Amino acid sequence: MAVGFRIRDASGNITLDSTETTALLQERIVKTATGSGSKTYTGITSRNSYAVGLCESNGNVAASTWTGVDFNISNTIVSTNPKVSWDIQCNPISGLGNCSAWVKYHIFVFMK
């Protein structure tokens, strides 16, 4: 490469290459309850925002198996001040599922 740098570990493997255009993790948002919300990232220009929602449970697998958790996430693409919005819903099957099994909802916000 003509510009930039690479960092290798002790075995010679590249662990960071400044020429790669990988997405950067802007923020982790942890919610302990369902519901909606949003966040605007002011001062960021010409970047796409991408948010991903993941779940963490308390180990009650039977309850969580019979329960649907839906992250409805919208992202602002190619914009000044990108924004992400979320609406986390939990829908248990009556008599089988249990939303109390889910203790955390992780939202990972990336910028690229």
Next chain:
Amino acid sequence: MSYGINIINADSYLTFNEDKIYYQFEEKLTSSQATVTFGQRFYWDTIYTGSAYPIVFIYSNGYWCSVIDTIKLSNNKWRIHLWTEGTKATDTKNNITGYLFTESSESSTNPSWGIKINDASGNRIYDSDFDIMRIKDFVTMPAPSSSYPSSSFGSTLCGASSSGTTGVTSNPHGVTGLSKPCALLYSNGLMQYNKHYLCSGWWFESGFAKAIQKVTSANVEHAWGHMGDWYANLTQKTVPGDYTTPILDGADYD
């Protein structure tokens, strides 16, 4: 910024900043760490024992699967539960690979040389002994095409001993040059029912299905996978929507 490191490449793209959170590769999850619980389900136990919630990318290698649960165990390991298609839990766990990433602050080595970078709060955000999570692109995982599997699906695949999918959707991920394409395969919506079908001489009122996914060399795909049958009529359902998944190459970490 008033201090720190800000690296911009030749394309004017910000590639490194000490205010960001860098996830690093921790371990591969393979069949040796997998335990089958049912014909349709297995889990991985991690070697990783940190407190930060891990991200698991899956190289599905042609198999359908979906992470349905992530739990921190009392021994500080993490357990990743996956649902597969019908009876294919053993085949699936023998063929797919999970790539686990977590925050750089969670573990580090103590080499005699290398680079470590902390943020302003003293949290480790980069350690040159670990590969950072290198996301190639993002793609929309489309929801299954049918919000309800038909009763014919349930009657054809009656019993948990059968495997099969319905409502398959596919979306090109557009990332080329990947040896082992990996995505986040997570079940959001997961339950459906179809009413009143004959199965092995018995009438069932509900058929269960779960949303499962795969990533191929060209596409991300989503479908309903058969789980089993039920005598009672369950009226609840959870219909999954589209979701965004990052794509990376597992071969970068082999």
